[in-house]
Amino acid sequence: MIRTMVQRVREVLILMFLALMSKTNGEWKPNHWGRSNCVRQPPRPPLPVPPVQEENCLSWRVAVEANNVRGWPTVPTQCLSYVERYMIGGQYEKDVSFIIDQILAYAGDITLSADGMDAWVFDVDDTCISNVFYYKGKRYGCDPYDPSGFKEWAMRGGCPAVPGMLSLFNELLNMGFKIFLITGRDEETLAHPTIHNLHNQGFYNYQKLIMRSVAYKGQSAVAYKSSIRNQIMKEGYRIWGNVGDQWSDLQGECLGNRTFKLPNPMYFVP
Secondary structure (H helix, E strand, C coil): CHHHHHHHHHHHHHHHHHHHHHHHHCEEEECCCCCEEEECCCCCCCCCCCCCCHHHHHHHHHHHHCCCCCCCCCCCHHHHHHHHHHHHCCHHHHHHHHHHHHHHHHHHCCCCCCCCCEEEEECCECCCECCHHHHHCCHHHCCCCCHHHHHHHHHHCCCCECCCHHHHHHHHHHHCCEEEEEEEEEHHHHHHHHHHHHHHCCCCCCCEEEEECHHHCCCCHHHHHHHHHHHHHHCCCEEEEEEECCHHHCCCCCCCCEEEECCCCCCCCC
């Protein structure tokens, strides 16, 4: 009986040893004799990343516009054709037009004061004037951001107006609002071509164009634009509306009474 117990203890110890080895070295598999061998299995290759289908690209764009996807450096390459169709196939213009209708409906219900201090804030790039032709050459945002390339593009002063935005601009002016344009463009190098571009596209009579000066270099867009809006409000202006294509245009302090986000699936400005 003692020999039987010893034999069983020995078998249990062997089984425990094999189980331990199977966890550290590989899978524990029975061989063709019905016994157990510890076999080191080759590592499994990583699962392939499923291609982004068109319905996934739509979901990605919606998440971007809702600010649920943040800090994205480039457009997914699988979405190049989708973003191209969206930007130049008519849907972008329809979306902008819908937002403009919402802005005008809201602005029409505002009773302006007689002191002339009722204001709106507009971003410039892809809010007033469009960079879609530049980003066409950058595969609609699939290529990484190119600061020198964009500067060269902006120096030309050839951006067309974003569809419908000049009409909105003039409508708000006719209602009696003062419009401030705030852009992250560098004041020292891009002031002249930017002013020329805006005027060439019909953007006149704004209260002030504010560009990033040396004092604001290195600051995030949120911090810089918050500071500028704070200055505007300290001058006594009431900001009723704030329009931009980036969430960083619409975050921070002194946002105004209401914000409006224009679509832009081509790039992200933190």
